[in-house]
Amino acid sequence: MSLEGKVRFIGAVESANEVSKIKIFPTYLKGLRNIDQFSHLIVLYWLSLRDNEDERRILSVIPRKHPGAPRMGVFATRSPSRPNPIGLCVVRLLKIEDHGLLVEGLDALEGTPIVDIKPYIPRADAVPDATVPEWTSHGPET
């Protein structure tokens, strides 16, 4: 079995705010067809600022933005420092534009490369009663 895979960036965050603009590179624009049939999307992005050996070697962290959190394995956190610097956000789709998407709720900096976009399907993706430790309820969402 191969131990590595190669991701190709399909776009980038053009502007980041409450409403963010995702630019999709021309090669991939056809992949957006009919995406406005969905109200929400799952966006996978590349945490390029963390794409270095030091950050990718980190296996546990204390989530400092969440008072009371104990030391956690990185796979038990949404920390951007992790073996594969892939971030994930559920966003609301506001608008398809000529070269991309306007979305609400994307927690990614301007310039962040986009890896994938998937439609959010509650039947598969919504687990409102999933249980979490108490410390996750303080501080930011993730």
Add this chain to the structure above:
Amino acid sequence: MSLEGKVRFIGAVESANEVSKIKIFPTYLKGLRNIDQFSHLIVLYWLSLRDNEDERRILSVIPRKHPGAPRMGVFATRSPSRPNPIGLCVVRLLKIEDHGLLVEGLDALEGTPIVDIKPYIPRADAVPDATVPEWTSHGPET
């Protein structure tokens, strides 16, 4: 800006069924610390059978398992044929074992490489009222 990133597989699906076993490679086992504080996880995996130029060039599909679906851009489907062959499943965590995890609901074949595991946090990830097109309600969840 770089146009590519490299993912390193952190584990693999050891057995696939209603309950699947995810083996985590020894290097990464410390990343699981305290993961059982969460009932559900988001698993990102590498659709290695689709990791070839033909599959990665596909930009639109007709979701055939979903009767009535029109032609959709791949970013508006969960099709495994897409520019970056990354699959995403929300799973229930049943048990931490010595070398990995037992999970329920992982839609990945035996031998599938694992890219990342993240805790499922309803505050960020659950959108029960997200709207979807009617065709998604027939056939499999994704």
